[in-house]
Each structure stands twice: as structure tokens, then as C-alpha cells.
Amino acid sequence: MPTLPDTDSGLTFPILIGDIGGTNARFALLIDAFAEPKLFPIIPTTNYASIEEALQTSILDRTSVQPRSAIIAVAGPVKGDDIPLTNAGWVIKPRDMLTALSLEDVIIINDFEAQALAIAAIGEEGREQIGPGSVLDSASCAVLGPGTGLGVAGLVHAQHTWFPVPGEGGHVDVGPRSERDYQIWPFLEPIEGRISAEQLLCGRGITNIYRAVCESEGRDPALADPADVTTHALAGTDGLAVETVSLFSTYLGRVAGDMAMIFMARGGVFLAGGISQKILPALKKPEFRQAFEDKAPHSALLKTIPTFVVTHPTAALSGLAAYARTPSRFGVATEGRRWRT
Known part of the structure; x- marks a missing residue:
């Protein structure tokens, strides 16, 4: 320490x-x-x-x-x-x-150390809850942020002090679980023999999932940009894009649940970054929380842990400012x- x-x-x-x-x-x-x-x-x-x-x-x-x-x-x-x-x-x-x-x-x-600091700095007005669960005061938190890559950090409270825990958790291995996963996994391109969370849960990850979904159906990808995929998915104007964002939400829920268990994040799991804000309507659908809670033998525990999307427009800067003002916290x-x- x-x-x-x-x-x-x-x-x-x-x-x-x-x-x-x-x-x-x-x-x-x-x-x-x-x-x-x-x-x-x-x-x-x-x-x-x-x-x-x-x-x-x-x-x-x-x-x-x-x-x-x-x-x-x-x-x-x-x-x-x-x-x-x-x-x-x-x-x-x-x-x-x-x-x-x-x-x-x-x-x-x-x-993502800064994103973790932000969790202690922003109030309820800077976040939106997804699903059930209640924050346990002074309990540990976890932060995930799909963006250009996938950032992950923890925030641990001890001796009246918040300790951010940085790391490279976005590069953990992920694998197929459902029948649909096994159908599309062969079309995902591994890096040095493995699929990491970041290959799925970031901007290019949206494109990777979309292309794999298309190829599994024998279809040529019609959308090349992750923003196009999410826009069509949210509007319901492209079925393959809709499935892509549904799978993205599922995979994000699985990894978020893993981080919740690693940090015992009874203070909440927070999704930061612009992608989480943009697809908030999709994250409110059942797929994200179902995947988050599907952690036998600890599903009952996961049901009690709240999840949030950080909606503060400059959360990381808010966290850095809080640290600069009162570093002793x-x-x-x-x-x-x-x-x-």
C-alpha cells in the first residue's frame, strides 16, 4: 500500500x-x-x-x-x-x-485510474443505473470503459481513503459460451492465438463482432464504421447490427460481472466512455444484466451489485480535479x- x-x-x-x-x-x-x-x-x-x-x-x-x-x-x-x-x-x-x-x-x-477517481467525485447526477442493486457505502467499485480500447480499473476504500487500482484488465481472455457464440467465434480474428476482451469491447470490437455475425450468415458486411453499426442497431434498421449490439451488451455484461467478482465491487460497477453512453438504451435491455448476473455459484451476489453508465461528460477530468484539490482523500x-x- x-x-x-x-x-x-x-x-x-x-x-x-x-x-x-x-x-x-x-x-x-x-x-x-x-x-x-x-x-x-x-x-x-x-x-x-x-x-x-x-x-x-x-x-x-x-x-x-x-x-x-x-x-x-x-x-x-x-x-x-x-x-x-x-x-x-x-x-x-x-x-x-x-x-x-x-x-x-x-x-x-x-x-482508468482517473476514471476510478471520478467515481468518488461525481454524484448521482453523473450516472444512470442499469437494473437492480444498491450501492454499499465505502465498498469497492469497478470501472470499465469500452472506447478506442477497453479500460478497466478498481477503486478500493480503506482507512478513509480511496485507492484507485489501475491495470490492463481489458486484455483478459474471453471465450464462447452460448450456441450462437460458437457459430460466430470462428470468424473472429485472434491475436497471437487468443481473443481478448478488448477485441470485442471497444470501437473496433463492435466492427469485429458485426463482421463475424455477417460472415456466419454468409452475408457481406454492409456497414464499415462502428458508429454506423450502433446507429442502425438503436434505430432497428439493420437486423445484423441489432444482433451485434445485443452480443456486445452480453459480452460487456460477462466481463463486467467478472470484474465485479474480482474487486468484490459492492459499491457498484461503472461503465465509462462514449460508447456506453451511446448504447445506453441497449444496455437497459435484459441482455447486459442477465450476463452480468449469470455467475454461478455467485449469481445471488451479483444480483445485489448495482451497475451504472457514467453520464458525466468529462468524468476523468472531474476525478483528476478532485485529486488535485484534495490529494489526501x-x-x-x-x-x-x-x-x-
Whole structure:
């Protein structure tokens, strides 16, 4: 468990906070511990060669208030001085950020660590419940986010402190269970001999499932974009798209149930990210909760665990802001993840 010196950030305001995913980067500036974050326009990561270029041209050149510190959440494991994003081209180099952006202090954490922090920061107005179950106060939580990839994190409460637990849970193995699964599984392309959750439960995963459904029926895929698949599915205008989103909901329910058991998440399981918000009507149908609860011999336990879709538009930034304001509430380990001038 992190010790107090490892978890007390002591960052100097103004603080730049950022959430960098595989496709987009979101940033805000926190002037002091009492101010609301000043949000900046979303930055597509492919539009810039580096985070330094993106921040300088799109943010720092456009504000008179310059940050002295930064805490950035990135989509990938944080290890060493060069931090490549799992599903994007940027390599985050905190030492370069210190020099190029005139910062004094930089902390880099995992993006789903930030999503976990958000669970402790947002209220009921920032989430929508799916199905039964009640939150057990101060109990552990789990967060999953299908997006460019599949992010997974836990949030554990101990000694009056919330400890986010980052990881790469989106890369766990998944396998067929139902008769329909066995029909479409041969048409899914494995990576080094296996199918991981992320190959099904992300944007490209929607396309992967759709193509497998089409091929299993001897049909040519008519939709090439995951947004098209979900749009036709929700409108009911394409039967194969409808089945795709139904299967997506089922597989997401299975993995969410697995994470609920791993973390004993009686504080709730939270689905973050834009895909979960878009397909919320589909997730409210029986498939998601049925798959979530179908965990014999612990189905009765799973029925008591609530599930939510996070509807807060900038949840990760909200979590980072909460940590920046009151770091003592959160057990965020900074050893090996903090760089100073």
C-alpha cells in the first residue's frame, strides 16, 4: 500500500489536468483548489506529433494563465521516462514536458485510474443505473470503459481513503459460451492465438463482432464504421447490427460481472466512455444484466451489485480535479510517476 509521502501530491497551482485516450485528448486548467476546471476544446491526437505541440499550440498559446504543474492520465501503463500510448502514436516524455512547457512538476497516471477517481467525485447526477442493486457505502467499485480500447480499473476504500487500482484488465481472455457464440467465434480474428476482451469491447470490437455475425450468415458486411453499426442497431434498421449490439451488451455484461467478482465491487460497477453512453438504451435491455448476473455459484451476489453508465461528460477530468484539490482523500501512488525540475 502506498505510504503518505508517495501519495501526497503537493502540486502547485495552477494545475493543468489532462485525459489522453487513444483517439482524443481532453484538458482543463485548475486555477486553485476552489475553482471549477476551465475546459479546453477536445484535441484529436492524430492532429499533432506530440503532446508538447498539442498543448502549446491548442491551449497554452490561448490562455494568459500558465500552469505550473500538470497531472495527466494516459491510455497505457506508466513505466519509465518514455510512456507510449497503447492505441495512439504519442509517446509521453515527462522530462520533455517540463522543459518545453516550463512546468515545475508533472504526474502521469493511467487513464482508468482517473476514471476510478471520478467515481468518488461525481454524484448521482453523473450516472444512470442499469437494473437492480444498491450501492454499499465505502465498498469497492469497478470501472470499465469500452472506447478506442477497453479500460478497466478498481477503486478500493480503506482507512478513509480511496485507492484507485489501475491495470490492463481489458486484455483478459474471453471465450464462447452460448450456441450462437460458437457459430460466430470462428470468424473472429485472434491475436497471437487468443481473443481478448478488448477485441470485442471497444470501437473496433463492435466492427469485429458485426463482421463475424455477417460472415456466419454468409452475408457481406454492409456497414464499415462502428458508429454506423450502433446507429442502425438503436434505430432497428439493420437486423445484423441489432444482433451485434445485443452480443456486445452480453459480452460487456460477462466481463463486467467478472470484474465485479474480482474487486468484490459492492459499491457498484461503472461503465465509462462514449460508447456506453451511446448504447445506453441497449444496455437497459435484459441482455447486459442477465450476463452480468449469470455467475454461478455467485449469481445471488451479483444480483445485489448495482451497475451504472457514467453520464458525466468529462468524468476523468472531474476525478483528476478532485485529486488535485484534495490529494489526501486519494491513495494515488506517485513514486516512479512524478517528474520535477
